[in-house]
Amino acid sequence: MAHKAGFVNIIGNPNVGKSTLMNAFVGEKLSIITSKAQTTRHRILGIVNGDDFQVILSDTPGIIKPAYELQTSMMDFVKSAFEDADVLLYMVEIGEKALKDDAFFKKIQNSKIPVLLLLNKIDTSDQEILEAQMQHWQDLLPKAEIHPISALENFNVKEVFNRILELLPEAPPYYPKDQLTDKPERFFVNETIREKILLHYKKEIPYSVEVETEEFLEDDDIIRIRSVIMVERDTQKGIIIGHKGSALKRVGVEARKDLEKFFDKQVHIELYVKVNKNWRSNSQQLRRFGYNG
Ligand SMILES: Nc1nc2c(ncn2[C@@H]2O[C@H](COP(=O)(O)OP(=O)(O)OP(=O)(O)O)[C@@H](O)[C@H]2O)c(=O)[nH]1
Numbered sequence: 463m464a465h466k467a468g469f470v471n472i473i474g475n476p477n478v479g480k481s482t483l484m485n486a487f488v489g490e491k492l493s494i495i496t497s498k499a500q501t502t503r504h505r506i507l508g509i510v511n512g513d514d515f516q517v518i519l520s521d522t523p524g525i526i527k528p529a530y531e532l533q534t535s536m537m538d539f540v541k542s543a544f545e546d547a548d549v550l551l552y553m554v555e556i557g558e559k560a561l562k563d564d565a566f567f568k569k570i571q572n573s574k575i576p577v578l579l580l581l582n583k584i585d586t587s588d589q590e591i592l593e594a595q596m597q598h599w600q601d602l603l604p605k606a607e608i609h610p611i612s613a614l615e616n617f618n619v620k621e622v623f624n625r626i627l628e629l630l631p632e633a634p635p636y637y638p639k640d641q642l643t644d645k646p647e648r649f650f651v652n653e654t655i656r657e658k659i660l661l662h663y664k665k666e667i668p669y670s671v672e673v674e675t676e677e678f679l680e681d682d683d684i685i686r687i688r689s690v691i692m693v694e695r696d697t698q699k700g701i702i703i704g705h706k707g708s709a710l711k712r713v714g715v716e717a718r719k720d721l722e723k724f725f726d727k728q729v730h731i732e733l734y735v736k737v738n739k740n741w742r743s744n745s746q747q748l749r750r751f752g753y754n755g
């Protein structure tokens with residue numbers, strides 16, 4: 463059989479389950495997942511390899527109207543995902559009526575490449591609602607193929623994957639067959655720490671945080687990590703650290719546990735908190751953190 467390969471890019475509103483689906487396809491926790499919107503800030507590749515295929519999935523940030531420069535960079539990642547896709551996976555969740563950006567929606571409507579509309583979270587729905595939702599999306603996107611799924615419960619995920627394989631063009635692999643992602647180890651450290659911050663802090667705090675790993679030293683039996691948690695303002699620093707350092711300690715303990723699983727090795731983490739004033743609106747800082755800025 464001829465070899466198939468291509469880019470399969472997942473786009474959609476915030477919080478609909480894009481990262482959950484990408485991890486389900488890849489079988490690894492490449493993308494962090496939380497119940498808060500705008501968890502994902504980057505375009506993250508997850509590569510699924512077989513003898514005669516290579517599916518290069520892209521997880522992307524949820525589509526929003528940008529309010530500050532970081533969010534503009536996030537939307538640039540989404541734009542790039544429109545440009546190189548061989549198959550577009552447009553994910554919506556049960557109950558959702560429209561994409562948060564009309565221009566992006568028009569791009570989906572006018573797409574020349576195949577669009578699979580994935581109606582996610584059907585575990586939270588019943589048959590009647592599901593049918594009404596399918597009709598709603600079929601009317602809006604007559605050319606799209608609709609697949610009801612539950613990324614969380616792995617329902618219909620394999621069927622969608624098989625359909626993707628059918629749609630992929632014949633092509634040689636783009637990446638080495640043992641490669642799982644385009645991101646370096648430090649990226650996953652940063653993301654894991656940021657996930658704990660999204661989980662444990664309220665309101666604006668998680669959105670004001672960026673994590674930078676300054677040291678990643680791997681020995682035979684242990685990885686030693688030193689990371690900086692950057693906040694925008696002095697008051698946020700105290701909140702991150704918490705009473706006698708307890709809040710920060712919890713972030714470190716939970717991140718370490720996850721990273722030990724991810725790297726399959728003992729991990730030691732040191733965390734610091736620094737104020738980096740208004741980094742979200744500073745193009746130079748954004749570039750440094752891997753946003754196009
Ligand atoms: N019930 C249910 N919950 C789901 C399903 N898929 C994802 N979720 C939950 O929805 C929330 C958001 O999931 P994510 O995968 O982070 O969503 P996302 O689209 O990547 O979100 P952003 O990165 O913020 O755009 C999490 O709490 C998930 O556990 C599903 O099939 N069913």
Ligand SMILES: [Mg+2]
Pocket residue numbers: 480481482493494495501502521522523524
């Ligand atoms: Mg995500």
